[in-house]
Amino acid sequence: MTARALVIAAYAVLALAAVFAELAGRTRRLGLVPAGALLDAVRATRVGRFVVLVAWAWLGWHLLAR
């Protein structure tokens, strides 16, 4: 397996894990809640809100502007 294939496989596994975690949260399985509920809790604090917004802004700049 090449390094490139390994990196792509790692991203694919993590994407699947994210989908699985969200589905488990939405169906209230494995003791999880939806990612939206976690996001609401994080943005309830000033620091959490700032960190999440900076991450969102960076994603937009990184993927859409550069």
Added chain:
Amino acid sequence: MPAQPEVRSGLAVGVGALYAAAASLSRPLTNAALVAVAVPVVIVFAAAARPAPVVPAGQRLRRTAVVWGAVLGLAATVELVAFVRQPAYDVASPELPTLSVLLDPLTGAGPTRFLAWCGWLWVGWRLVRR
């Protein structure tokens, strides 16, 4: 009289889709694309200045935070390893591609760029929604 929540949501979706359509016409690495990203960032940061309702932390929330922290932490690690192994800051490595390099064919132009814009704007709107 203030607008109903459904009307406000519908308006937000319409305005967002129109903005995404216009913004997706901008090409990456141009000032137009930079401004197109900066405008919603300024609006969302301004809207986020208002305090959000407090959410009580429970066992489920903590467990979810651990799971998502692990997923995002691992993704950041893979991205960082790929980034530091690049031959130069602005030269991508074909052997160890970063996520943005892999997504370039989708986010660079066309309908998928429009969808990427819609997704990004939706997340921004979700971050300031009451």
